[in-house]
Every structure is written in structure tokens, then in C-alpha cells.
Amino acid sequence: MKRLCGFVTIFVLVTLVVACGGMTPTSVAEDMAKCIQSGDYNKLAENLASDSDADTIQIVRDKQQFVAFLKEKVEKQFAKNGGIVNYRVIGEAVTPDESKAYVRISYWFKNGTSIDEIVPLVKSDGRWKYILQ
Secondary structure (H helix, E strand, O other), X not given: OHHHHHHHHHHHHHHHHHHOOOOOHHHHHHHHHHHHHHOOHHHHHOOEOXXXXXXXXXXXXXHHHHHHHHHHHHHXXXXXXXXXXXXXXXXXXXXXXXXXXXXXXXXXXXOOOEEEEEEEEEEEOOEEEEOOO
């Protein structure tokens, strides 16, 4: 019985860690790729870093612009290649003070082509978030 209790505790802890986004730059970039692949841009915008001076209206406006930017990018670049078949994180670089990170990710498309992209991230309130550059 003790062994079962220990197993359940470990299972719950692992599930919580996996369920929490923003744990590492790589996991954030992978979540981003999943959202792009599925077309869930609004979910993607939830992890957009906001300027510390921005009010609620500006934050909402920034997220709407981010969603519009992604739709345009996906429609023009990704969709013309037949959509994303697969993606893979190539590597990540984190600044020494751990305030910024850059993740390189490759996307493969249905037409056989691929592209690499560098995803800039910033640590905000202990979580990695996308930044617009």
C-alpha cells in the first residue's frame, strides 16, 4: 500500500510538471509549434510577453496584433507549402542572467521543404514568454 501511495504521488508530480507550460525555453518553443500546427493562435497569444508599463487595453491590442501577424505568416509561408508535417527543436541559447533565450526550431512541410526559425523568449514572472522583435 505504501508503494502504491508513493507511485501515485510521483505520478501526480510528474503530471503537474508536464502540464505547466513555460518551464524551459525548449518546451515553450515546442508548445508554440504545436499551436501553429493546429492553428490555435489565440492560445499562442496567451504566452506573449507584455510590456510592464502596458495597461489591459494595450495588452489585448498587442495579443490581437500577434494573432493577426501569425495568421498572415502561416497563410503566406506555411500554408503555401502544404502545412506543417513535423517540427523539431535544434537547440537553445540562454543569456547568462537567464532573462532571455533563443530557441532554434525546424519545420518540415507537406511539399518536402523545411525552414529554420529562431524564437526569441523572455523570462517574465518566472515563465518563458514570446517576444516580438
